[in-house]
Amino acid sequence: MTWLITGGAGYIGAHVVRAMREADEEVVVYDDLSTGIAGRVPEGVPLVEGSTLDGELLSRTLTGHGITGVVHLAAKKQVGESVDRPLHYYRENVEGLRVLLSAVTEAQVPSFVFSSSAAVYGMPDVDLVTERTPCVPMSPYGETKLAGEWLVRATGRATGQSTACLRYFNVAGAAAPELADVGVFNLVPMVFEKLTDAAAPRIFGDDYPTPDGTCVRDYIHVVDLAEAHVAAARRLKASPGTDLTLNIGRGEGVSVREMIDRINALTGYDRHPVVTERRAGDPARVVASADRIATELGWKARHDIDDMISSAWEGWLRRHPEATAS
Secondary structure, eight states: OEEEETTSSSSSHHHHHHHHHTTOOEEEEEESSSSSOOOSTTTSSOOEEOOOHHHHHHHHHHHHHOOOEEEOOOOOOOOOHHOOHHHIIIIIIIIIIHHHHHHHHHHOOOOOEEEGGGGGGOOOSSBBHHHHHOOOOOOOHHHHOOOOHHHHHHHHHOOEEEEEEEOOEEEOOOOGGGOOOOOSSSHHHHHHHEEEEETTOOOEOSOOTTSSSEEEEEEEEHHHHHHHHHHHHHHHSSTTEEEEEEEEEEEEEEHHHHHHHHHHHHHHOOOEEEEEOTTOOSEEOOOOHHHHHHHOOOOOOOOOOOOOOOOHHHHHHHOOOSSSSO
């Protein structure tokens, strides 16, 4: 098969491309390069620069490259920005997906893997979030991901496409320094930035109903995440008509304070965090149940928190050599 990876020049997308190639799958990257980096695309992998809103280019790409499966990662993904620009997020994430699915259906592509998010759950009041936990997203970003799932499943039922909606939890780490996340939107790079700037890392609230009062999250190494995509893609290829919705996490919660302590220890810093006010909409605990993906795909995360932090730090130092602790 030949897989089209939309957003394949992005942080997660580049890792999916790498994992698919290591699994001897043929890939083509489709990316508008608004946040993706062309240099992440391996030599020999075709790169088509374009938007998912461009139906004509998508159709030419699907037919011209003989695409037989799609992994759709291209999307806008910043929660705060989505609150400020909801129309932009619905256009890019929902309308872009509709246009892509239309082209995919016309080209009779049989398999479709959709990049979703734990943001679809909102503020779940459960110890472990299962795929049956009610979805009550709290941001336009989360809403677009849930609407995307609905659209993918409905299209699959109507056309016979095999589909998988993969709900990511908190992604961190890197397979190689040059593939590390260049954005500073998640906890790990946010702490790295503070350490580099000789500032104290921030904790947004320490009065949550958790063991140390700080928020608890489930972190997944991007390499494990990419391997889950390979497993899902192969399942769809082998089982026509499949309809999967799966969490991708480790099933283990780590608090913000614990993460900052590990980051200090592994980077050689000793900078105590400061506590500021809670951020609106932050749930106390969001930890995945990873049982279903283990049953359906035989997949289980292999990397731990230290792997995530250490590999992410190597990538950070590649771009910020001044950050080395003295």
